[in-house]
Amino acid sequence: MNNVYFDTPQLDSYGENLSGVSRRKKLRLRWYGQDQQNIAGTLELKCKQSAQGWKLSQPLSPGLDLTRHSWQHIREQLRPSLKPELLHYFDRYSWPVLMNAYQRDYYLSFDGNIRVTLDFGITSYDQRLSLLPNLHREVLPAGKMVVEVKADRENQAFLAEVIRSLPLRVGKHSKYAIAMEAILG
Numbered sequence: 001m002n003n004v005y006f007d008t009p010q011l012d013s014y015g016e017n018l019s020g021v022s023r024r025k026k027l028r029l030r031w032y033g034q035d036q037q038n039i040a041g042t043l044e045l046k047c048k049q050s051a052q053g054w055k056l057s058q059p060l061s062p063g064l065d066l067t068r069h070s071w072q073h074i075r076e077q078l079r080p081s082l083k084p085e086l087l088h089y090f091d092r093y094s095w096p097v098l099m100n101a102y103q104r105d106y107y108l109s110f111d112g113n114i115r116v117t118l119d120f121g122i123t124s125y126d127q128r129l130s131l132l133p134n135l136h137r138e139v140l141p142a143g144k145m146v147v148e149v150k151a152d153r154e155n156q157a158f159l160a161e162v163i164r165s166l167p168l169r170v171g172k173h174s175k176y177a178i179a180m181e182a183i184l185g
Helices: 012-019 071-081 084-092 153-165 175-184
Strands: 002-007 023-031 042-049 052-059 095-108 114-126 146-151
Touching: 002 012, 002 175, 012 023, 012 175, 023 084, 042 084, 052 084, 071 084, 071 095, 095 175, 114 153, 114 175, 146 153
Parallel strands: none
Antiparallel strands: 002 023, 002 095, 023 042, 042 052, 095 114, 114 146
């Protein structure tokens, strides 16, 4: 799994996350696999209001090349294909800030009500000062693992029970925010 997180030059999305703003948005480009030359990903606007989250997504045509093109060229390539509701946010949050990559395993409870993802081998790359995508200078060492447990709204009570039974430290986690903290100190 690969992501490029976009923000404003003032890092508004990051700041909203740190401040705990209950209504916030984060824009990212996501694609699967190790290809960096013919990416057919999805532009996603992750929205959060209090504890509820949802996404506005748009699949993108293949062809993005992170190995040869500048960020300016990549933004110009993305912009004309975006739906108006995503274009509005892309125009505001179009500065590439961070790229990360990791492996993800998916699990589903027997009844199908609880979904678990296990993310591992997480690597992050600072994009803020790069004219071309930084694909090689890693910010955080790989090794951290993230477990997410999710359920639909009608199964939230059961989800809370499941989470309480896990022998893990429970808390909110943003791969974007954690990497930005490492970058900014």
